[in-house]
Amino acid sequence: MSDPSMLDRARRHWLATGLGVGLGIVWRPALALSDELSGALRGFTGGAATREGKVNFDIAPLVENGNTVPITITVDNPMTADNHVQAIAVFNEKNPQREVVSCKLTPRMGRAVVSTRIRLATTQQLVAVAKLSDGSYWTHTVDVVVTLAACIE
Amino acid sequence: MRARGTALVLAAWLLGMASAIAQPAPDGKRSGFDTMSPRIQAMQRDDQQNPGMLWVADGEVLWNKIFGITFSCAHCHGDAKKTMRGVAAHYPDWDPVEKKPVDLTQRINLCRTRHQLVLPLPPESEEMLGLEAYVAYQSRGMPLAPSAAKELDAPRERGRQQYEQRIGQLNLSCALCHDKLPGHVLAGATIPQGHVNGYPTYRLEWQGMGSLQRRLRNCLSGVRAEPPPFNSTEMIELELYLAARSAGLPLETPAVRP
Amino acid sequence: MARTLIHAPTAARKGEVVEIRTLIAHPMETGYRAGADGRTLARDIIRRFSCRYNGEVVFSADLYPAISANPYLAFNVVADASGSLTFTWEGDNGFAQTESASITVS
Numbered sequence: 001m002s003d004p005s006m007l008d009r010a011r012r013h014w015l016a017t018g019l020g021v022g023l024g025i026v027w028r029p030a031l032a033l034s035d036e037l038s039g040a041l042r043g044f045t046g047g048a049a050t051r052e053g054k055v056n057f058d059i060a061p062l063v064e065n066g067n068t069v070p071i072t073i074t075v076d077n078p079m080t081a082d083n084h085v086q087a088i089a090v091f092n093e094k095n096p097q098r099e100v101v102s103c104k105l106t107p108r109m110g111r112a113v114v115s116t117r118i119r120l121a122t123t124q125q126l127v128a129v130a131k132l133s134d135g136s137y138w139t140h141t142v143d144v145v146v147t148l149a150a151c152i153e
Numbered sequence: 154m155r156a157r158g159t160a161l162v163l164a165a166w167l168l169g170m171a172s173a174i175a176q177p178a179p180d181g182k183r184s185g186f187d188t189m190s191p192r193i194q195a196m197q198r199d200d201q202q203n204p205g206m207l208w209v210a211d212g213e214v215l216w217n218k219i220f221g222i223t224f225s226c227a228h229c230h231g232d233a234k235k236t237m238r239g240v241a242a243h244y245p246d247w248d249p250v251e252k253k254p255v256d257l258t259q260r261i262n263l264c265r266t267r268h269q270l271v272l273p274l275p276p277e278s279e280e281m282l283g284l285e286a287y288v289a290y291q292s293r294g295m296p297l298a299p300s301a302a303k304e305l306d307a308p309r310e311r312g313r314q315q316y317e318q319r320i321g322q323l324n325l326s327c328a329l330c331h332d333k334l335p336g337h338v339l340a341g342a343t344i345p346q347g348h349v350n351g352y353p354t355y356r357l358e359w360q361g362m363g364s365l366q367r368r369l370r371n372c373l374s375g376v377r378a379e380p381p382p383f384n385s386t387e388m389i390e391l392e393l394y395l396a397a398r399s400a401g402l403p404l405e406t407p408a409v410r411p
Numbered sequence: 412m413a414r415t416l417i418h419a420p421t422a423a424r425k426g427e428v429v430e431i432r433t434l435i436a437h438p439m440e441t442g443y444r445a446g447a448d449g450r451t452l453a454r455d456i457i458r459r460f461s462c463r464y465n466g467e468v469v470f471s472a473d474l475y476p477a478i479s480a481n482p483y484l485a486f487n488v489v490a491d492a493s494g495s496l497t498f499t500w501e502g503d504n505g506f507a508q509t510e511s512a513s514i515t516v517s
Contacts, residue, residue, distance in 0.1 A: 060192055064342065064411035065357035068479040070192045092477060096443045100477040103486075108469040110428035110489035116472075117479040119441075147341025201418040204481045207436045211414050360438070360480035 033141060037127050040091040040098035044129055045137045055140040057090075057128040066120040066146040075112035075130045075138070079105075085112040087131040094124035120146045183335075184402050185345040185410055193357070197409035205286060205355035205407025208279075208362045212287025215280055220271040226284075229268065233291050239298075241289035242404055245393045247302040254308050254393050258285050258364060259384060276383040282362045286353050289406035297350055297404060299397045312394025315387060321378030342411065348399040349392070351408020358411065365392055412508060413437055417498060419512045423490035431462065432485040435500055435508070441476035457502035460484055465494035474502075490516045 033041065041050060058072040075085045084107045090100040100118050112130070120126075127141045186194060196202050216226045216233055230236045245256040248263065255263065261284055262273035274281040299305075319326045330339070331347035338344070352365040359367075366388050370380040381387045414436040420429050435457070442454025454476065461471035470486050488496070493516045499509045 060190055062190075064190055064193060067360050068357040070196060070483075072485075095477050096441070097475065097477070099473075099475040101472055101474055103470065103472040104468075106469050108464060108467070108489050108491070109487050111487040113485075113487055114472070115483070115485040117483050119477050119479050201416070201432045202434070202483065202485075204434060204483070206416055207414045207434060207481060210416060211436075 033127065034093050034125055036093050036098060037091055037125055037141075041127060041129060041139070044089050044091070044102075045131075048135070048137055050129060050137040050139045052139055052141070054132075054138040055088075055128050055130050057126065057140040057142050059126070059142055059144055061142075061144060063120060063144055063146045066122070066148065068117050069120055069144070069146075070115065070117050072113065072115040073128045073130075077112050077130075077132065079107050079110055079112055081107050082133070084133050085130050086133055088112070088114055088128065090118070090126060090128050092118075092120065092124060092126050095119070095121045100126070120144060122146055178401060180401065182348065182399070182402055183346055184348055184350055184405065186351070186405060186408065188336075188343045188345050189409075189411065193409060193411065197405065197407075203355070203407060203409060205353070205362060205409060208283045208286040208353070208355075209290045209407055211279070211283035212285070212290070215284050216287055220265070220269055223269045223271065226264070226269075233287065237288050237291035239292055239295055241292040241406065242295045242298050243300045245305075245389060245396060246300040247304045252304075253386070254305055254389050256365075256384075256389055256392050257288065259389070261285065261288070277364060277367055279362075282353050282364065285364065286362060286407050289353065289404065292404045293406055294403050296401050297396060297399050299393075299400055305393060308390045309393045309397055312390035312392070315391050316394055316398075321373065321376035323376040325376045327372070347395075348402055349395045350399050350402040351405035351410065353406065354408045354410050356410050362407070365395070413500075413506075415498075415508070415510050417510055417512055419488075419496055419514065420490075421513065422515045422517070425491065425516050427490045428487050429490050429514075430485060430487055431496070432483070433460075433498055434481060434483050436481055437500075437502070437506075439474075439476065439478055439480045439482060443476065455503045455506075457482055457500050457506060459499075459501045461499050462486070462488070463497040463499070464488060465492060466497075490514060492516055 054076045056074045058074065059069060063069050071090070073088050073090065075088065077083065077085050079085065085105045087102065087104050089102040091098050092100055101116060103114055105112055123145045125141060125143050127139055129137055129139045131137055186197065200206050219225045241257055244260065245254045248255045258276065258281055261281065265271050265273055317326050317328045327347065330344050335344050335346040349365050353362050354368070355362050356368070366383055369388065369391065373380040416434040418432040423429050437457050438455065439457065440452055440455040442451070444452050446452045456476055457474050459471065459473055461468050463469065469488055472484060474482060493514060496512045496514055497509060501507050
């Protein structure tokens with residue numbers, strides 16, 4: 001195929017895919033928390049130990065607009081009277097303040113899933129933490145790349 | 154263990170990217186919807202999540218509200234679901250009394266001043282956006298079908314010339330980015346073809362609803378040109394051309410855009 | 412009174428986990444933005460949301476400026492008895508709004 005525009009398109013496609021693959025590799029391994037996030041987390045847990053797991057922080061790794069970012073926090077838990085999630089909180093690293101949202105849950109919810117939309121000032125790390133009825137704390141940390149709209153008012 | 158997890162996430166990410174790319178229309182027109190991520194597409198598609206529906210709900214209340222001492226839109230137009238179906242799809246249209254093209258917001262204000270005998274709603278006011286969203290929502294899914302009135306030919310042509318004219322300190326024309334470079338990336342955002350099939354639109358950047366004129370003013374500021382005033386002749390003529398350019402694409406109001 | 416959109420099922424089987432989606436029109440002014448005159452615009456946000464099922468709080472959330480304008484909150488509730496779901500939003504400048512929905516559980 002010697003059609004130049006087709007080659008161009010193919011090259012662009014593979015560049016974009018390669019970039020996506022490259023960025024994907026950077027994002028997902030287990031992350032160490034930055035100091036800001038560690039401090040915010042300590043405020044929520046009162047210094048108690050936290051473990052990664054049980055919590056799934058669903059957020060796009062690459063965000064089109066930081067003003068409205070859909071998120072869903074899911075905790076793998078039966079939500080019974082003896083074993084349920086009591087609270088979920090989300091903290092950020094680089095917004096003007098650390099807190100994003102803090103929820104109180106009860107067994108009458110049946111499932112520990114909460115969705116909302118948040119603002120992200122810039123590319124940063126976020127952590128979702130869940131407190132279970134047995135007093136344990138579980139976290140999931142994510143890195144999000146935030147791009148801004150090109151033509152702002 | 155970590156490598157397997159990473160590979161799984163990579164696969165999901167690539168699959169997600171692939172599914173977001175829809176097929177273009179036979180004439181190559183692609184709605185801005187196609188260039189959005191699946192999560193934002195879901196925000197638009199689901200009426201229970203679409204923030205623009207807050208304005209549509211407002212518009213329904215205003216449709217039935219008696220303004221001033223006269224009557225509501227419903228008094229003459231009845232059930233908007235029936236009477237307004239297809240209306241937004243052919244705007245801007247020619248107004249024979251004013252003898253000029255008018256867009257949907259101007260049409261709503263003409264009804265207010267001529268028939269309801271009340272003051273016009275200011276441009277970009279929450280009430281105007283609500284009414285416009287409600288009326289346009291009744292045509293959702295219908296293809297944009299510009300009016301065939303002959304009087305619109307000359308204004309539409311002037312609109313096309315504006316679209317292709319280089320302007321502003323950055324010396325760019327609409328055509329340069331939206332005709333020649335859609336699909337490329339500008340400052341992290343994919344350049345869309347620039348179609349107007351979703352207005353008024355809930356733009357994430359505004360965290361609110363806005364009209365096509367507001368969006369055009371953003372573009373004009375973006376190239377460092379002076380935006381013409383709301384409802385100026387240039388604005389309406391540009392809207393007229395853009396509607397013809399997007400002909401055939403389904404109306405998506407209330408659309409969600411980044 | 413701010414516009415709200417609430418999606419909660421009107422009927423459910425006993426024990427069924429149902430999804431509730433809420434949207435409320437509110438600018439959620441962060442308190443960090445500067446206005447056109449350069450002065451910081453005062454914070455004006457919804458600070459608290461709660462859902463009561465037949466009078467008892469089943470879910471509540473403290474919201475901060477990082478929550479986007481026109482806050483959207485979706486969560487689940489076990490349909491255990493017929494009655495009413497009450498949603499309350501409270502915030503700065505005395506903002507307070509309550510909406511209700513009924514649910515029939517069979």
